[in-house]
Amino acid sequence: MITRFLLSNMDRRGFVFLALIAAIGLLVPLANLLLPAGSPFHVSTATMSLWGKYLCYALLAISLDLVWGYCGILSLGHGAFFALGGYAMGMYLMRQIGSRGVYGNPVLPDFMVFLNWGELPWYWYGFSSFPFAMLMVLVVPGLLAFVFGWFAFRSRVTGVYLSIITQALTYALLLAFFRNDMGFGGNNGLTDFKDILGFNVQAQGTRAALFAMTCVMLISGFLIARGIVSSKLGKVVIAIRDAESRTRFLGYRVDRFKLFVFTVSACMAGVAGALYVPQVGIINPSEFAPANSIETVIWVAVGGRGSLVGAALGAVVVNWAKTVFTSGFMAPYWLFALGALFVFVTLFMPKGILGTAQGWWESRKRPAPVPAPEPAPAE
Numbered sequence: 001m002i003t004r005f006l007l008s009n010m011d012r013r014g015f016v017f018l019a020l021i022a023a024i025g026l027l028v029p030l031a032n033l034l035l036p037a038g039s040p041f042h043v044s045t046a047t048m049s050l051w052g053k054y055l056c057y058a059l060l061a062i063s064l065d066l067v068w069g070y071c072g073i074l075s076l077g078h079g080a081f082f083a084l085g086g087y088a089m090g091m092y093l094m095r096q097i098g099s100r101g102v103y104g105n106p107v108l109p110d111f112m113v114f115l116n117w118g119e120l121p122w123y124w125y126g127f128s129s130f131p132f133a134m135l136m137v138l139v140v141p142g143l144l145a146f147v148f149g150w151f152a153f154r155s156r157v158t159g160v161y162l163s164i165i166t167q168a169l170t171y172a173l174l175l176a177f178f179r180n181d182m183g184f185g186g187n188n189g190l191t192d193f194k195d196i197l198g199f200n201v202q203a204q205g206t207r208a209a210l211f212a213m214t215c216v217m218l219i220s221g222f223l224i225a226r227g228i229v230s231s232k233l234g235k236v237v238i239a240i241r242d243a244e245s246r247t248r249f250l251g252y253r254v255d256r257f258k259l260f261v262f263t264v265s266a267c268m269a270g271v272a273g274a275l276y277v278p279q280v281g282i283i284n285p286s287e288f289a290p291a292n293s294i295e296t297v298i299w300v301a302v303g304g305r306g307s308l309v310g311a312a313l314g315a316v317v318v319n320w321a322k323t324v325f326t327s328g329f330m331a332p333y334w335l336f337a338l339g340a341l342f343v344f345v346t347l348f349m350p351k352g353i354l355g356t357a358q359g360w361w362e363s364r365k366r367p368a369p370v371p372a373p374e375p376a377p378a379e
Helices: 002-008 012-033 045-068 078-095 110-114 130-154 159-178 204-230 232-242 244-249 254-280 290-303 308-326 331-348 352-365
Strands: none
Touching: 012 045, 012 204, 012 308, 045 078, 045 204, 045 254, 045 290, 045 308, 078 130, 078 159, 078 254, 078 290, 130 159, 130 254, 159 290, 204 232, 204 254, 204 308, 232 244, 232 254, 244 254, 290 308, 290 331, 290 352, 308 331, 308 352
16 A cells, blocks of 8 residues: 555656666676676676765755755754764674774774773663664664754744754764764774674675665665655645745644654664765764765755755765766865855756756747737728
8 A cells, every 4th residue: 555655646757766776776786796897887896885875875865855855944964863873883883893803802892992991881782783783773863853853843943043053963963973982983983894794894795785775775765755745744744844834823733743754854864874884884973074964955956955856866966076076186176166066056056957957848848839810900
């Protein structure tokens, strides 16, 4: 029944997006594992991991578009939920190292041995279990979003004030995780991962499986977000975006709708962060930087706010451009190019890449107006 509902409310762009991601999730790992390195269709492991990172960003962009594009909540702190999910995965991966670390301690990670920690902190308990770690990937960002949203939305904090508070939240977490006594690796963060579910995290097959899983989670996140915005709940959420006071006057508990969407979005961002860490190989406090959250807003704006497909497209396009720019002599000018891109899109493409392209296509298909016949001359 759920699948039937989602398919019945899916537009052509949604079908194309799902088919494309499913094809990429199947063909790219096969091209990496089965084709020889000399084949023109072979995809290297480095390229596959790079595009896996882009797809993690696409899931993060969809999570932000769910609250900004459809509910009108401009969050400048979604990078915090992404980083918390990444730290939950990183803690699991660190517990899998065991005695293979530099100091050979079977319980304590290397950075704790270096800092003379006597025992494992209580909040690290359970992270040797994969199911527990995956539960924390959802619970920690979701709980933070729920508590934050409970106070913010009940107090009717909106607009730029809410954006500033979300940015202050992620900046506070940045400062906290930089501290060595927090027990999360300080400035260096968590790295030197060995295994995931007993498989070598650096092995080609593991990398291919992580890429495929990222595609599966991206499809799942898109379907969840699409299911929300296409439901009756989604219609109320869109009404809140367009006219919050009128929606409240009609008797809807606006704070509860906003709290639900904000919490679901945070959980999706946490999943994106958890998939990001084993493919990149490190998680550190820089992921909490407010600039990362602002950059996520730019992805959504470039792709098309209020379009889940556009948000994912913007994340991939902008990060691909970042890779191209920063790999050559233009690296110092990337931030200028990013700022210019945001200004250009805001002024000349307010609907983003996808919205502008769709408008152009519809204008071409629209038949030209037929001129009215001239009135007959009076006799």
